[in-house]
Amino acid sequence: MNAEALLRFANDAFYQAFRDRELAAMERLWAQRLPLLCAHPGARPLYERAAVLESWNQILGRPSCPVLEHRIESILRYGALALITGYEWSRAQPDGILLATNGFMEEDGQYRMVLHQAGPVRAVTMTRAPDPRVPIH
Amino acid sequence: MNAEALLRFANDAFYQAFRDRELAAMERLWAQRLPLLCAHPGARPLYERAAVLESWNQILGRPSCPVLEHRIESILRYGALALITGYEWSRAQPDGILLATNGFMEEDGQYRMVLHQAGPVRAVTMTRAPDPRVPIH
Numbered sequence: 660m661n662a663e664a665l666l667r668f669a670n671d672a673f674y675q676a677f678r679d680r681e682l683a684a685m686e687r688l689w690a691q692r693l694p695l696l697c698a699h700p701g702a703r704p705l706y707e708r709a710a711v712l713e714s715w716n717q718i719l720g721r722p723s724c725p726v727l728e729h730r731i732e733s734i735l736r737y738g739a740l741a742l743i744t745g746y747e748w749s750r751a752q753p754d755g756i757l758l759a760t761n762g763f764m765e766e767d768g769q770y771r772m773v774l775h776q777a778g779p780v781r782a783v784t785m786t787r788a789p790d791p792r793v794p795i796h
Numbered sequence: 797m798n799a800e801a802l803l804r805f806a807n808d809a810f811y812q813a814f815r816d817r818e819l820a821a822m823e824r825l826w827a828q829r830l831p832l833l834c835a836h837p838g839a840r841p842l843y844e845r846a847a848v849l850e851s852w853n854q855i856l857g858r859p860s861c862p863v864l865e866h867r868i869e870s871i872l873r874y875g876a877l878a879l880i881t882g883y884e885w886s887r888a889q890p891d892g893i894l895l896a897t898n899g900f901m902e903e904d905g906q907y908r909m910v911l912h913q914a915g916p917v918r919a920v921t922m923t924r925a926p927d928p929r930v931p932i933h
Binding site for chain 1: 913
């Protein structure tokens, strides 16, 4: 796979882990030694790996944990870091859209997650077609 | 100045431009050729330089443009990209706190802004002391 395919694969693995409520997959995905930043909607950011994984443990363990859909809007490259920005929503609440930026960087030969920052977006519903895909830089 | 001081200087320049409502300073700050991502609270992200600057033109031109305070919470480095995450609030509304991540990368020998993503944070007021500064990686 080329770099873009590997990045999409890592990003897909994140949303798959979310859908499957699989903490072990989250543990494999988040980087072991790189700096981390995880800002859930409305929450203070988390930086320590244990705190990040504990937050996912809590989210994935809730009965109300949403089944998230995801649509990539852009993939941007800044040197070794790649940022994938997209929309997240649940079919149960198609108006409650979040914008999320996920960051990936290679560690031990794999793209690992280092960044997740999500927050609500107004005036977007997923019944509306997305903007054309932004070219990948 | 060392790299950290230069980064703080660039981040300060962003908030100074905001406070002074100085679009020309924003134009100097945002990178000319690097990929850009600017996600204002609740809004769809912007990627094109002209669109990013037009959004700042509109924000800075509003009579209701807030006088923002800013407190850095973390500075993380991912290769050539540095992310400064902090809280933004106005004294008029100390409970309306935003979490903002600003990204900087060198272009033409200067740190230029390439990323701004901001959204509301609950349960934080700036009357409460911030968490201890996260070590800079």
